């Protein structure tokens with residue numbers, strides 16, 4: 675399969691991201707697939723996702739007209755516009771990474787969601803979209819943070835493989851999920 679990697683260029687790219695995230699949402703994926711292949715937890719407001727991509731385009735993988743995968747760049751100033759993620763940002767305000775507080779440090783961002791379309795899993799697209807994200811943003815940012823449900827073992831394993839390390843683990847009783855906050859540090863050493 676001829677898969678190409680780039681940043682989001684058009685509003686249509688964003689519409690395709692919204693469609694793929696909806697297909698993979700935990701409310702619609704059957705339990706068996708969710709356990710084997712993972713699921714997404716956030717559905718972005720279209721206007722917010724368009725605005726986020728205008729400010730800082732996300733990384734995408736395409737095969738012809740088909741979106742094969744994406745990895746969302748979520749800059750800190752957008753935190754208030756994705757309410758489901760605000761508790762995570764409030765937690766990040768209290769955490770440190772490598773001895774320095776996260777709060778007040780503009781040189782990190784959140785990877786807001788990663789997804790690989792079903793026919794494209796297990797062939798390197800995950801690594802490809804993350805490589806694209808790093809190529810685009812390592813000049814401006816020191817590290818990227820995301821959180822993964824411990825139920826999503828496939829995603830956890832793939833994130834460790836590209837270089838993410840665990841910063842913090844917490845249980846969200848209201849959603850009955852245990853989350854791992856993970857960091858991929860792009861600085862040498």
Ligand SMILES: CC(C)(COP(=O)(O)OP(=O)(O)OC[C@H]1O[C@@H](n2cnc3c(N)ncnc32)[C@H](O)[C@@H]1OP(=O)(O)O)[C@@H](O)C(=O)NCCC(=O)NCCS
Pocket residue numbers: 698709710711712713714715787788789790791794795796797798799800801821822823826827828829831832835
């Ligand atoms: C999670 C996801 C992005 C990973 O992309 P992918 O192309 O499937 O990932 P890869 O095949 O490159 O890597 C998966 C890794 O998990 C392993 N794996 C596969 N199924 C697994 C399972 N059920 N439990 C644990 N590990 C599993 C694979 O062996 C591989 O690890 P390895 O390279 O060490 O062998 C993709 O499956 C997806 O989009 N799922 C639905 C949405 C989602 O879960 N997004 C992430 C939200 S945090």
